[in-house]
Structure formats: C-alpha cells, structure tokens
Amino acid sequence: MIETLPQTRRQLLRASACGGLSLSGLWSAQSALAETNKAATAPKIKACIVVFYYGGPSHLDTYDLKPNAPADVRGEFQPIASSAPGVMVSEHLPQMAKVMHKVAIVRSVNHQNRLHDSASTEMLTGRQSPQGDREEFAPIPQFYPCVGATCSYLWRERGLDVPHAALPFLFHNVVDVPCQGGGFLGSAFDPLQIAVDVEKRAYRAGSLAPPDGRTFASVGDRRRLLSVLESQLNANNSAERQWRAFYDRAYSLLGSETLRRALDLSAESQATRDRYGFKPAEAVNGDTSQSAMAEGRPMRGQNLLVARRLVEAGVPFVNVFDFRQQGQNWDAHANNFFHHKNYLLPQTDQSLSALIEDLDQRGLLDSTLVVAMGEFGRTPRINANAGRDHWPDCYSVLLAGGGVKGGTVYGSSDRLGMYPETNPVSPADLTATIFSRFGIDPMTEIHDTTARPHRISDGRPIRELFVA
Template identity: 50%
Template sequence: MNGDARFTRRRVLELSALGIGLNVLPRATAATPTVTVVPKRTIRSCILVFFYGGPSHLETFDPKPNAPAEVRGEYRTIATAVPGVRVGEHLPRMARVLDRVALVRGVHHPMRNHNSAAAETLTGRTPAGGDQELLSDDPRGIPTLGSAVSFALETRANSLPYVALPYTIYNVVQLPGQTPGLLGGAFDRFQVTGDPNAPDFRIAAFENTTELGDRAALLRGLDRSALPGPVAQAAISRDRAVRLLANPEVRRLFDIHKEPHRVRDRYGRHLLGQSLLLARRLVEGGVNFVTAFDGQYNGQDVNWDSHEKLFSRHRQLIPPADQALSALIEDLGVRGLLDSTLVLALGEFGRTPKINGSAGRDHWPDCYTALLAGGGVMGGAVFGSSDKIGAYPATDPVTSADLAATVFWRFGIDAATEVRDQTARPFRLSEGDPVRAVFGS
C-alpha cells in the first residue's frame, strides 16, 4: 500500500476478512499518578473468585448462632483455626486454613439486582446506568478489574496479563463488568470457555495458529502508516496475539492434564475445583490477573441465587467451594506463591437476614463478607463486623471501591491515577481506600 491509499468501505471489508476487528478503541492514556505509599512487597498476581448469584454470608463466613431462628437458619457453626471465630458447618476445610485468611465482614453497596451488583463488584464502581436488573455492558464504560490492572501495570505486565475462566457469565444479557470498557480491546481478557474437569479439555485458540500465522504475516506486509489508528492498533494486537498463542510456554500453562492426580483430587473433580487449579497454574506462570467464575447461568438451581430452599441448595454449593478454595490457598502456600498472589473471593451481594416464606433468602447488598488471602494478608484477621442479625455493618464498613483500591495498592498501582479515554474524559482507577488494616506491610 502507498501513502495515498484511501480507507474506503471496500478496504474496510477486505481488512475485516483478514480478521482485523474495527471495534478496537484507541488506547486510553494515564495522567501522572499522585504520590502514594506502596507496600514494601508488591504482589505479582491476583486471583478473583466470583460466586455469581450471591452466597449467603449467614450460612458461610458470618453466621449468627445467637439470633432468632428466622435469622440464624438451619446450619450449625464450627470452630476454626482462629480462636473465637466460627463459620458455617459446611466449611470444615476453610475452617482449618482460616489462619491464612482475612475476613472483611462489612462489605456493602447500593445495587440490589444481579447485573448492576456484578458491575459494581467487578469494576469497583457504581454503574452509570444505576440499579437495573438487565443492565448490559457499556463498551465505553468502566473496565473490569483485571483489564484495569493489566493496563496500569504497563511494562510490568506479563505477556499474558489477564485470563477469565471457565466461561462468560450471562443473565439474559452478558453480565456487565467483564470487559475492558473504555480501555479498548487491547486490554481484554483471554477468555477460557470449557470445563477444565473434562477429559478432553483443551483451548481451541491454540489449534488455529497456522492459519492465524498466515494472516499475521500478510498483515505485517501492509503499510500500517496508511491505516487509521484503530485499525493499525488492531493489526498490532492481532500480531501480538498470534505470537502469544504460538508460544509453547503459554500453551503449557493451560495443560491441566499434567497435574498429578492427587493434586487434582485435592482441588475437587468438579468445575470449580479444576478452574481454581488452572488459575494456580496461570499465576505460577506469571499471569497477573485471573478471574474464576462460579455459577454460569441465571436461575437459583444453577448458581447461588437461592430465593427458595436455600439450605438444601447451599448444602450442594458450599462443599465444592470449601474444597476448591481451601486447596488453592494451601497449594499457593506450598509452592511459595501465597505472598506474591492475592486471592479475593466474594459474590455480588449477600442474602437477607430474615428467611423468606419459601425457605430462602433474597438479595442483600447492605452487608456481606469478602475473603482475602495471600498477598501480605495477616492470617486470622477479621476486619469489621455486622450487627446482631447480619443486616448492616456495625463497625468498619467497606465498599466495592475500597476492595478495588486494595487490589491496586497491593500491585503497587496508585488507585488515584487518572486515566483519560479517547475523548479526554478523566476517571480515577478507584475512588476507594485500601483496606490496609488486614495487611502486615
């Protein structure tokens, strides 16, 4: 192509046929960050475990055994490795590792519907569209945490900075909070779609590298100076993706079949267990951020949204989570990865203090519990508290923005850094304050 080449509609179609997406937004830019106190030891990776649907905090990490029956529910409580701290009876494995965990018991936000609450939790910001049940992703909106981290790390980012697994979450529409938003496609996740527990689990993208390589070679032959910015950026991103997919070291990270049987058994031979094992493999290989989703579909029978028959449903859901999450924490510790990896586990909200007429609990974002492990966390810490029935924070309330700021802080990223999108509109990475009290340094 020569310098006089026109970017015609026909040329758009030709380039699209080569696999160049034209919806890649121009890269956002970061203003000079303010001076902030960073941890003495920053983390290399974060694993976000997201329990979609809203687990009950009253049946898990904030039980109320002395509350009236219509609040305390059917479950007993059990002692943990931390004196004086008790959890629900179906968490025996997590009870044993709670001395490596910090519980944040006063998390709250204003979003009462799944989609808006997920957007709040996964981005650390209240969505501009407000509390809508079917709020969808805004392609120019606030980025998901993993994308924001990979952007802000800049040259410190791994060649594969952000992976999400084992599926994209939908609630009629794609659940908001999973995309890079205004940061553009260059900071999107590498999405794993498939069950790592399946005998034939594989990453389909790794099987088409010959065809992709041919396309990339053709793209490299084009005069990119003659292409508009978004298309040129797309070509660069595609070229980088081809090199990444052809890298045998990257392929090996996803080869979960190499794991010993005893390790796979410890995590649990189920979707969540093998997803968290795959997450461990990824951070061990240097991936900066992994989001592991639990609960793919809408409906209380297939996720944590237990408006009816909560106690029988949570008896099915809690044990796999107990097994997988405790295995992840133990395994990271054994491999010397716990100090450099922060684990954050939570849902988009908790459940109502009072049991409803269908033996369930409804949505409750006014107070619930998040779990932190690794990354410098002081094991056994309990930050904040809820009132006598688990309805509202009694001490030290924490917002979604505070949790997001905590993640940025542990990476050594200034949450006050202003990012400007393609229209020069500024926004801070987070408006919250890190929960510093549960970290040793």
C-alpha cells in the same frame, strides 16, 4: 479533643474547608496521608486471583453465622471452630475451617445495588454502574473497566504476554453482564478468555488453537503471506493498525508454549486434581433443579487449579467466575439450605481451601492475593420458600495471601447480620486495596473516550488487614 485524621485527599480537603481541622491537625493529617500513600505505592504482590461467586452467597450461612439470632434468621447451619482462634465458620466448610489462620474475613462489605447486574458491576469495577441499580435486558457497552483491565492498562509498557485472564466463561444474566472487560479503555484491555470443555475436562484460550488439520508452522506461513500483502497494499489507517495489533497478539499467544502448558492439567498429579475437586457431583435424590444442572458445575474446582497454574506462568491478574448463568448459581431465593449444603458449599469448600494450601506449599501465597466474593449477601430473614433474597446492605468477603494477617476479622455486622456495626467497607475500598497491594496508587487517573479523567478508585485501602 482528639482529632480523627482524614484517610483520603478528598476528606482532607473537605475537613480543612469546613474548619474541621486546626492548623496543627492539618499538618498532622498531611503528614499521615503522605505516609499512607507512600505505603500504598510500595510493591507488595505479584499476582491476584479474584474468585467471583456469581449470584450472591449467604454470609449468614458461611462466614458470619448468628447462632443466637431468632430461628428465622440463624437458619439450619451450625457454626464450627476454625484454625483461627475465635473465628467460627459454617459446619459445611470443614476444609476452609482448617485454613482460616491464613485467611481474613471482612464482615462489613456493603453497597446500595439490589440487582445482580449493577451489584456485579460495582464489585468488579469499584464503581456504581452509570445506568444505576438495574438489570440489563439488551447488551450495552461497558463503561468503567474492571480492576484487572485497569491493571492491564497500567502495565501496558511491561510487555506482558497475558496481563489479565478470565475463566471459564463470561457470566450472564439476560445478557453478558457488562463489567468483565476493558470498558472505556477499549477492548485491547479485555482479559484473555479461557474456556472450559466439560466433556473433555480441558481448557483452551478462547479460539487460540490452529484450525483442524493445520500446524502452527502452516499458520506461520499464512502470517508471512499476510505481511507481504499488507506491505503491497500499504495498509496504514487506524482501524487496520488496530486489527493488526490484535492479530499479532493472537498469533503470539497461539505460539505461546508457556500458555499451552499452563492450561494442560494433565501435567498435574491425580492427587492434586482430586484435591481441587474433579469428579462431577451427582444430583441429590434425583434432583433436577437448576443448581444441580448448572453449566460447568463439574469443573468448578479445576477452575481454581487453572488459576494457580496461570499465576505460575506469569499472569498477574486472574478472574474466576464460579457460575455462568443467572438462575443456575448462588441465587438461592428458594431452598437456600438444601442448595448451599448439597451443591454450592461442598465444591467451594474443597477448591478454595485447596488453592490456599497449594499456593502456600509452592511458596506463592505471600506474593499472591486471593479475593473470594459475591456481588452481595442474602437477607437475614428467611422467606416463605426457605430461601434468602438479595442483601447488599452487609455481607462478607474473604482475602488470603498477599501479606494478609491470617485469622483476622475486619468489620462486623449487627446481631442479625443486617447492617455493618463497625468499620463499613465499600467495593471501592476493596478495589483500592487490590491496587495498593500491587503498588499502584488508587488515586492514579485514567481517561475515558472523551478524555475525562477518572481515578481508578475512590476507596481507601484496608491497611489493617495486612502485615506492616
């Protein structure tokens, strides 16, 4: 009999307790698990860029087309060949088709959250929301930290100016979705928010700019005066110390020439900016739908250019949120094909392919993991409004760089794209993969405000995706 070896310590303990492993099998499993953990903790990458396509792209119309399915499943788009032998993508992704030999597709991602808030929470934290599968209609505290915040916490002794940045806004349903910050680790581990000014076509680090009419030197004078006053008042309680820590960090970033240069896109050639996509796309045939009018839409491509510049400046974790507002994003309950073809896919195709090529040409792709994902996919069956609804049961996520085996397809969906057929992958597996590529053991524990321990991930790194 061939014994299937457990992939995690939890599985190992469960199997041995239930008599599922012989003594020799237990020894083999322990040995294999030790080698797995050793490999998972070896440093692999220097940076990660997570591009989050808020609203849920259709896997069936992008990277997992079903041309032989019934018409009410396969939809309007045709598959085209890509640079990876045997890997087909949508006809509306011609630029991505050229770089698929550098990309891996996971076609079997799944979870149980059918609503945007809870699905986004699980994808960005690797954990089910404590509130369950629901939308939030009033602000609530975030509990589990997002992956970037967890990394920031684990890197806290490294003295990084900016361990984690997010741009170009917090994404929002009824309220800002509570999965974008430090959670129980505290606001000190929230990402540095990079904001976009669409009219000026420029970026800034939150409010980190001297007030109008003041120079950085004059702000420094005020800081020195504050230090004198604090010493005279002997400010020493915990709240004041925390406030001072935030103030000192903000001041340090305010004076960071490296950060200012990273956000200054005028340093890029016009050809590079055009490659990512800079000109606003016009509404098709006078269309005034929410997709056409989405906030920040003209800068979708430039967001990924800024992400590349932040990585070059030494920021190890960058989140890019593709759309801000629910209802003005990938949530194509109606006219799915019109919106994907005219508004959603063209800029995505241009900018994501540009990021992969640009990182490669600059020698950064091997050390930078790019993850492109939404919170779920779309229903295989097309609805009465020519749309597709929420579908977390099976969908696709892309990975590039960071040692990824280009041209790889991991997992598969069934003939209708409804459920995983092979190698199902959970959000926890994705977060475990990111942690392990940084050389962080996914079984590392962090503690909440009650000192209760939590593993940073309960998933299994997808080692099959990466070059040994």
